[in-house]
Amino acid sequence: MHIFKNVNDIRLFLNQKTEQIGFVPTMGALHEGHASLLKASLSHSDITVCSIFVNPTQFNDSSDFDKYPITTNTDIEFLEKLGVDILFLPTVAEIYPDGVDKFPAFDFKTLNHSMEGAFRKGHFEGMVQVVDRLLQIVKPDHLYMGQKDLQQFNIVSELIIQKKYPIELRVGLIKRETSGLAMSSRNQLLSKESKENAAVIFKSLSWAKEQVEHISIDKITKQATQFIFDAGGKVEYFTFVDGTTLLPVDNLKNATIAYIGVAAYFNNVRLIDNIPVKGIHIAEGATFFVPNKAKENYVSTNI
Numbered sequence: 302m303h304i305f306k307n308v309n310d311i312r313l314f315l316n317q318k319t320e321q322i323g324f325v326p327t328m329g330a331l332h333e334g335h336a337s338l339l340k341a342s343l344s345h346s347d348i349t350v351c352s353i354f355v356n357p358t359q360f361n362d363s364s365d366f367d368k369y370p371i372t373t374n375t376d377i378e379f380l381e382k383l384g385v386d387i388l389f390l391p392t393v394a395e396i397y398p399d400g401v402d403k404f405p406a407f408d409f410k411t412l413n414h415s416m417e418g419a420f421r422k423g424h425f426e427g428m429v430q431v432v433d434r435l436l437q438i439v440k441p442d443h444l445y446m447g448q449k450d451l452q453q454f455n456i457v458s459e460l461i462i463q464k465k466y467p468i469e470l471r472v473g474l475i476k477r478e479t480s481g482l483a484m485s486s487r488n489q490l491l492s493k494e495s496k497e498n499a500a501v502i503f504k505s506l507s508w509a510k511e512q513v514e515h516i517s518i519d520k521i522t523k524q525a526t527q528f529i530f531d532a533g534g535k536v537e538y539f540t541f542v543d544g545t546t547l548l549p550v551d552n553l554k555n556a557t558i559a560y561i562g563v564a565a566y567f568n569n570v571r572l573i574d575n576i577p578v579k580g581i582h583i584a585e586g587a588t589f590f591v592p593n594k595a596k597e598n599y600v601s602t603n604i
């Protein structure tokens with residue numbers, strides 16, 4: 302595996318390549334969720350680039366940034382075992398040569414109004430800033446991101462459209478523990494007991510999805526929040542959203558796509574998860590889907 306720490310070196314290397322590049326941006330502390338995106342890239346793109354960069358500008362809470370796990374050496378071994386071609390491991394100065402205060406022009410529309418956008422002020426501004434910079438450095442043909450970060454992938458999809466980047470966004474399905482808990486770098490911070498308890502998040506989402514035909518969204522939300530509370534969690538939001546605008550909905554009649562998104566604290570660790578409840582049909586055996594294929598200016602390739 303080639304490891305590049307600065308922009309010039311990775312650009313010099315990639316400039317010589319004509320093959321299709323698949324890119325998986327991460328913040329490290331790699332787990333099987335990241336591996337599923339990397340495997341999708343290894344199977345469906347010619348060259349796989351992974352980046353590890355804990356982006357300071359997307360952390361609204363400095364203690365969250367301070368305790369974010371950094372496991373670079375094991376991450377390198379993990380990537381080598383998978384057969385990843387390139388690791389980009391930049392410093393803050395490489396990513397932000399003009400300082401951290403320059404943000405790309407971008408219209409979030411309504412995509413950052415609810416869920417993470419409502420509770421983590423400035424998070425998506427920082428995320429767009431780093432993803433835009435990374436896309437300009439790596440210039441991938443295919444970008445692999447996780448459905449786990451529902452709002453993130455929708456915002457990045459919009460970034461690609463607004464910037465007219467010739468990139469296809471491929472969204473990897475959520476990898477889960479056998480308990481149903483969504484894999485996350487933050488799970489390392491959970492005690493054994495709270496990790497077991499946190500499985501209630503996905504149970505509640507699955508229960509809520511089954512109820513949509515039967516009871517009101519308001520009632521489902523209250524009951525699901527209670528389930529999580531009873532298992533020792535503190536719900537920040539449990540929200541049904543229209544999958545196109547990401548605005549909260551209190552019924553699904555007018556939504557062509559809809560999800561339920563949740564954020565909850567277990568053991569002071571903030572966990573997020575989501576489940577599609579309408580309009581997303583994922584083929585049997587698929588590991589990723591391509592959102593917004595039909596959107597204007599969206600350049601897509603056959604998979």
Ligand code: AMP
Pocket residue numbers: 326327328329333334335337338445446447448449450473474475476477483484485486
């Ligand atoms: P992170 O390192 O947390 O920034 O995540 C890097 C990428 O991996 C993002 O696109 C995430 O959505 C994705 N990801 C994180 N957890 C999972 C998971 N459990 N399953 C699939 N993808 C994931």
